[in-house]
Amino acid sequence: MTSSAATDVDPVWPVEPRVRALAVELYESVAAAPLVSVHNGLPARYLAEDLPITDPMNLLISHDQGIQALLRGSGIRTEFAVTDGWRAEHASRQAFVLLWRHLVVTLAQPWMRADGDETVRLAGLPPLRADRDPATVYDELAARLAAEPLYPRRLVAAADLRRFATSDDPTDRLRAHEQLAEDPALAGRVVPTFSPDRFLDPGRRGWRTDADLLAEVTGTGTDDLDGYLTALRERRRYFLDRGALASEHHVSDVAIRRLPHDDAVGLYRLARSAELLPDEALALEGHLLWESGRMAAEDGLVMSLFPPAGFSPRTPSGSSGDHGVADRVRPLLTDFGATDLRLQLFTVDTDAYVTEILPLAAQHPALSAVPPTRFADDPADLRAVRAAAVSTVGVARSLGVVDDMSGPFVMAVRHRLGRRLDAGALAELVVAGQLSEEEARTDLVAAVAQRPAREELTVPPPGL
Numbered sequence: 001m002t003s004s005a006a007t008d009v010d011p012v013w014p015v016e017p018r019v020r021a022l023a024v025e026l027y028e029s030v031a032a033a034p035l036v037s038v039h040n041g042l043p044a045r046y047l048a049e050d051l052p053i054t055d056p057m058n059l060l061i062s063h064d065q066g067i068q069a070l071l072r073g074s075g076i077r078t079e080f081a082v083t084d085g086w087r088a089e090h091a092s093r094q095a096f097v098l099l100w101r102h103l104v105v106t107l108a109q110p111w112m113r114a115d116g117d118e119t120v121r122l123a124g125l126p127p128l129r130a131d132r133d134p135a136t137v138y139d140e141l142a143a144r145l146a147a148e149p150l151y152p153r154r155l156v157a158a159a160d161l162r163r164f165a166t167s168d169d170p171t172d173r174l175r176a177h178e179q180l181a182e183d184p185a186l187a188g189r190v191v192p193t194f195s196p197d198r199f200l201d202p203g204r205r206g207w208r209t210d211a212d213l214l215a216e217v218t219g220t221g222t223d224d225l226d227g228y229l230t231a232l233r234e235r236r237r238y239f240l241d242r243g244a245l246a247s248e249h250h251v252s253d254v255a256i257r258r259l260p261h262d263d264a265v266g267l268y269r270l271a272r273s274a275e276l277l278p279d280e281a282l283a284l285e286g287h288l289l290w291e292s293g294r295m296a297a298e299d300g301l302v303m304s305l306f307p308p309a310g311f312s313p314r315t316p317s318g319s320s321g322d323h324g325v326a327d328r329v330r331p332l333l334t335d336f337g338a339t340d341l342r343l344q345l346f347t348v349d350t351d352a353y354v355t356e357i358l359p360l361a362a363q364h365p366a367l368s369a370v371p372p373t374r375f376a377d378d379p380a381d382l383r384a385v386r387a388a389a390v391s392t393v394g395v396a397r398s399l400g401v402v403d404d405m406s407g408p409f410v411m412a413v414r415h416r417l418g419r420r421l422d423a424g425a426l427a428e429l430v431v432a433g434q435l436s437e438e439e440a441r442t443d444l445v446a447a448v449a450q451r452p453a454r455e456e457l458t459v460p461p462p463g464l
Contacts, residue, residue, distance in 0.1 A: 012379045012420045014428060022437070023427035027420050029441055030448040034162035035415045037404050038344075039193055039248050039304065041065055042152060044166040044176035047190060048183070052149030056141050057092040059150060060099060065250060065306075071095050093138050100134035153185075159412040161189055162449075167248060168192040170199060170235040171217045174242050181243075194239045194247040194301060196232065200288040202271035203281025211272065225268035229291055236299055246302040246344070247292065255328045256293070257286040258335065293332040297341040304344040305329070306403070326356045333364040346370045346403045350377070350385050361393045368397045373418040386425035391434065399425075400447025419448060 013020045041063035045051065053059050061067050076095045156164060168174065172192075180190045198210055215222040220231040236247070259267070267284040270276045276284070296303040307325070325345075332343060343366055347353050350372055361369040371385050389398035402418040404411050426440040435443075 010420070012417065012424065014380075014383065014424050016431070019424075019427045019431050022430060023420070023424040026426055026440060026444055027423035030419055030423070030444055031416075033445075033448050034160050035412065036162050036401075036448075036450045037159075037164045037411060037415075038246070038401055039165050039167055040404060040411065041167060044168065044174070044180060044190060044192065046152045047156065047164075047166075047186065048176035048179040050151050050153045052151055054145050054149045055092070056096050056138055056145065059141075059145065061092075061095055067099060071098060093135060096138045097134040100132075100137060104130050155411075156186075159415075164190045165193045165245065166190065167195040168239070168244075170194060170196045170232065170239075171213055174239070177242055191243040191245055192239055194236055194244055196235075196247065196292070197250055199232065200249070200251075200285060200292065201281075202268070202276055202284045202288070203278060208272060208274065223272060225265050228268065229295075232292075233295055233299075236295055236301060240299060240301065244301060246304050247296065248304045248306060249289065249292065250306045251285075251289065255282065255286045256289045256331050257283065258290045258331055259283065259287040290331060290335070293336050293341060293343070296343075297336040297339040300340060300342075302342045302344055303332075304346065306346045324356050325352055326360045329360065329367075333360070333366055337364045337366040339366075341366045342368070344368045344370055344401070348372050348374055348403075350381055353385050354388055358389055358392045361397060365397075368401070369393060370401045370403060371398060371421075373402050373414060373421065375414075375417065379421060379424070382421050383425045383428065386421060387428055390425060390429060395426075395443035395447050399444070400450055422447065 013023050043063070046053075046063075061071065076091060076098060166177075168177075174192055177190065177192050180186045181188075198204060198207070199214060201207060211222045211228060214220075214228070214231045214235070218231040218234045220227055220234060222228040222231055236244075264284065264287050267276065267280050267287075270280065271284060293303055295301075325347075329343075329345065332341065345357055345361075345367060347357060347370070353369065353371060357369045361367040369389055371389055372382060374382070386399060392398075399422045402415050404414050422444060426435065426444055429435045430437055430440050
């Protein structure tokens with residue numbers, strides 16, 4: 001993208017001509033840099049075996065946690081068994097219709113039009129237009145994918161990745177990653193991510209079966225809490241030894257708390273016997289998240305928290321004084337912030353980001369505050385929160401990382417949007433006299449590469 005073209009067609013840029021010109025210049029300094037994908041829903045085996053994507057559900061929904069959350073919020077199932085037959089087909093069509101309408105609205109926004117065509121092309125979709133009947137589009141797309149499957153390596157190659165982090169179950173033997181490590185085309189570029197959500201939610205149906213599976217895989221008994229935590233530590237070490245850099249937690253609540261040991265042991269015993277009440281399950285979940293933070297401080301895995309849209313409290317009855325995400329995450333930072341804990345907090349809520357997350361990050365250097373990057377939000381708002389982040393905690397702890405759990409076909413588009421927003425925010429700060437142009441340029445390059453900031457660039461960058 002040239003500067004003249006960018007300023008003519010891309011409303012993502014700031015309006016004021018001087019700021020806009022500088023933003024485009026800053027963006028072009030990182031536009032061609034390879035992507036660092038911190039997490040994605042595409043399973044590693046799809047890449048290792050280049051498994052074909054043969055249906056609309058698999059293409060657009062199965063590997064996209066953001067879209068799954070959108071559909072679940074509308075009462076639509078996103079996981080089906082093979083034996084579901086017609087019911088799965090019907091629900092798949094229903095999900096696609098809702099998603100199509102959402103994409104039509106989202107990609108119709110002026111700042112997405114330039115990238116919308118590329119998104120459609122990479123996904124193999126017909127043009128996203130409101131006058132198309134989504135059920136008919138589903139039938140056409142299903143027929144085409146059945147005849148001409150889409151192969152995930154094509155999508156990854158198109159994104160020009162320096163690193164790609166998959167989401168992996170703690171009990172996974174990571175055979176696909178072993179295969180990828182021996183593949184010259186992908187060796188060193190694809191890393192696992194420890195994703196223990198289903199093991200940290202004792203109120204979830206099936207949790208006891210998962211606890212038994214964890215014991216089987218590790219050879220460590222999980223009948224009591226100490227054994228359960230030991231088994232989780234063993235699996236974290238297994239992942240670390242195979243290149244994992246982070247654990248990820250997509251929680252319905254971020255009420256992290258440290259329970260007295262005896263209380264936690266008692267609640268765990270009740271969970272194992274299926275006698276846990278909902279409030280007790282939430283309390284134990286919060287404690288298990290706290291234990292995950294302690295493990296992160298010990299073993300060095302970055303702890304990445306991905307709460308749902310907003311931070312709507314789901315507080316146990318009888319509690320009071322809940323002030324949102326800051327109070328709910330603070331126990332981790334209070335107890336481990338002075339250790340080796342590294343916490344990344346993601347959000348899609350611009351208000352919570354500015355009023356809660358940034359003040360918390362200002363108090364605790366262990367916290368990196370990742371700003372929202374959403375296709376449907378006003379770019380001016382998304383730039384504003386970035387400028388506030390840079391002023392509050394600096395570039396290294398705010399910019400460069402993009403929440404790209406959005407399915408592989410829009411990964412490059414989402415990163416490009418994030419880089420333009422970062423560049424625009426830095427340009428605004430330069431013109432306001434808060435940064436020099438050289439500082440902005442150097443910091444943006446370091447942030448996009450997810451490497452040390454300008455004062456440390458003489459140190460050789462870390463390996464993949």
